Amino acid sequence: MRLYRFRKRKARDASPAESLTYRDRATYALDAQLASLAAAGDDSAFTTIVTRFQPAVFRWALMFARDPDEAEDITQEVFVRTHQQIGQYRSDGSLEAWLYRITRRSATQMRRKSKRRGRLALSPGAQPARDVYTTDPGGRVDRERAASIIRELFSTLPQRQREIFDLVDLQGLSPAEAADRTGMKPVSVRSSLFKARKTIRESLLATHPSYRELSK
């Protein structure tokens, strides 16, 4: 039993390094180079990092935010922190994972700050819509749809479940990858995913004729 556990742990520890492809390593090396240049004060290297990762950071921010505008704020905050802390980035991990952690932390802190200010006491619908993209009607429609999806899907979920559901079911990561990204145990990821799916699908499932009998 002990031997089995040891082997299992050894395999788990060895798996991330072994699973790296040549492309991954090349990407890591490029990221590390960009990060070291940015840390040395090279503005163009930092702009390259922002250009490369802004869509990903914005997408991650969407799962923590109430609407796309808040996600924009989180994205800006993430890059401010990245600029401040880029010297602390160690090249042994991927820059993407490092940025994900910053995004998570920034979003959590911004949420806490806004909670402190009592803004969350108001319902999202009660807040005035920010009329800033009138020049792009298509974009506006997309954003409103995104906001309604966020409200519909995520408003009832705790942050951890929301994050796991988004990573696995909407972004298409495997539970193991989501566990690696969030630093959670795979078991916890599966448990959170199970609960999130149940909460989200419950209202639709309730329309099925035999659901009432099942829920009894």
Next chain:
Amino acid sequence: MTCEECIRELATGSLRELAGDSPVMNHCAGCRDCAQLTTLLRDREYQAATVLNSLPPRSNPITVAETAGLLSGRRRVGGLVVMASGAAWVITIWIAAAVTVIPRMNSAEADGRNALRTETIPLTCLSPQQAADIINPYVHGRRSMYWVPSTGISAITVRGTASELARSRDLIREFEKDPAAECRLTPAQKTTLRHMQSGVAGESKTSGALLGKTSTPPKGAGPSEIPPATK
């Protein structure tokens, strides 16, 4: 597969991994309600994923990078300002304490040092008058004093500062411990001593009469009254 099993599977299973030949899909092929529900759930998640994954950020990356650099610099300066303010605050408090609180504490301590205390020192060998003679030169403060009991109790009460009390205590203890003190002599030794003293007194009386001087001893407690054997 029954409808209940199908709903249970749909409630928590992954809709992405539903293969065409999976038990749920086989059931859905024959059950209209479950098929509708499965389509509804898959469609909803697909739409959500599409909308969220394809939504581009509105800000220009170059602007974001420039703003990040600017804000980062400002925050760094702000951090330094906060740190400097904190240091200034600590220094101000320290100076204020050094100027006001510490001298006050020192004066309180000095007051404590100069405060008068009263202590009664028990005597085993010396008489209270002898003890008073010993400590008299050292208890000289403005309000310092000593009391010699008139009822024959073998003790002396001293009122003075801590240093005066300590000095008096030490002196009395020193004389009390002396093995050659009169109180430690045997009765025979005491008689001999008295004889010797009376002899010396007689001689001095005679010599005083011859010289025309008074033989009255000086009044008050003085070092002459200390028995010669005490030190």
